[in-house]
Amino acid sequence: MSAKLRVEGVSKVFAAKRQPVTALEDTSFSAAEGEFVTILGPSGCGKSTLLRIIAGLEEPSSGSIWIGDRPVNEPGADRGMVFQSYTLFPWLSVLDNIGFGLRLKGSSRPERDRIARHYLEKIGLAEFARAYPSELSGGMKQRVAIARALANDPEVLLMDEPFGALDAQTRMLMQELLLQVWEESHKTVLFVTHDVEEAIFMADRVYVMTARPGRLKAEINVPLPRPRTYEMKSEPVFAQLKKTLMDLIRQESWRALNAI
Numbered sequence: 001m002s003a004k005l006r007v008e009g010v011s012k013v014f015a016a017k018r019q020p021v022t023a024l025e026d027t028s029f030s031a032a033e034g035e036f037v038t039i040l041g042p043s044g045c046g047k048s049t050l051l052r053i054i055a056g057l058e059e060p061s062s063g064s065i066w067i068g069d070r071p072v073n074e075p076g077a078d079r080g081m082v083f084q085s086y087t088l089f090p091w092l093s094v095l096d097n098i099g100f101g102l103r104l105k106g107s108s109r110p111e112r113d114r115i116a117r118h119y120l121e122k123i124g125l126a127e128f129a130r131a132y133p134s135e136l137s138g139g140m141k142q143r144v145a146i147a148r149a150l151a152n153d154p155e156v157l158l159m160d161e162p163f164g165a166l167d168a169q170t171r172m173l174m175q176e177l178l179l180q181v182w183e184e185s186h187k188t189v190l191f192v193t194h195d196v197e198e199a200i201f202m203a204d205r206v207y208v209m210t211a212r213p214g215r216l217k218a219e220i221n222v223p224l225p226r227p228r229t230y231e232m233k234s235e236p237v238f239a240q241l242k243k244t245l246m247d248l249i250r251q252e253s254w255r256a257l258n259a260i
Contacts, residue, residue, distance in 0.1 A: 005067060009028055012049055024049055029207055029216055031189075038192070038199040039051075040199040042194075046209065047194075048161075054072065056076060057075060081149065082162045083145070084164045091132075095129040099116040102115060102152065119150055150181065155187070159189065205219060
């Protein structure tokens with residue numbers, strides 16, 4: 001498979017009063033067309049910063065980002081972003097939130113409503129088309145945020161711990177729902193998480209980052225078949241992957257603590 005996303009030698013240094021803070025250092029990796037990739041690392045390792053650079057919301061201090069053969073210099077419709085916080089517009093209905101990006105593109109009202117209703121069906125919220133975000137639960141809001149990102153038909157979907165604020169049961173349901181939608185669309189997905197089980201369950205490949213300054217420490221292929229089911233979490237191969245990743249994260253977490 002050809003690379004849809006390439007990250008080449010990216011570093012990020014933030015200015016600070018006492019001394020500059022290096023968040024990312026010489027980070028390079030790729031994601032293939034239609035691949036689901038997760039990024040796992042200890043708190044503060046630069047995972048979210050990396051995703052914001054790929055989204056065009058931050059500029060790298062050095063290095064480059066490519067979508068296909070196009071360099072990333074700013075936000076663009078070729079990338080969709082789903083944040084951990086619920087970023088819906090409270091004054092817009094669910095239907096209009098999903099169609100917002102299409103409206104900016106100049107799509108007609110009937111066309112954007114058609115696309116928005118299609119994704120509302122996919123996420124199981126068709127009856128909430130005229131509801132407002134204040135009427136939705138946290139899990140429902142994130143479903144709408146995912147539908148909004150997909151409605152714009154991005155080449156790459158970027159997800160920054162999108163289920164981190166949800167309770168454990170809702171989080172499991174959202175993982176399954178996202179994978180069901182992904183099985184149909186096969187978008188290239190880059191998914192940031194701090195949850196080891198989530199990283200394994202969702203991904204074709206897991207990249208593990210070091211403690212700050214963030215660099216890639218390991219690349220782990222996930223040999224589980226698709227579609228994924230929760231029964232797989234009890235299989236020996238899942239347990240072994242979890243142990244391997246937990247050991248890697250634990251090493252970096254201790255390194256970060258000892259550096260304080």
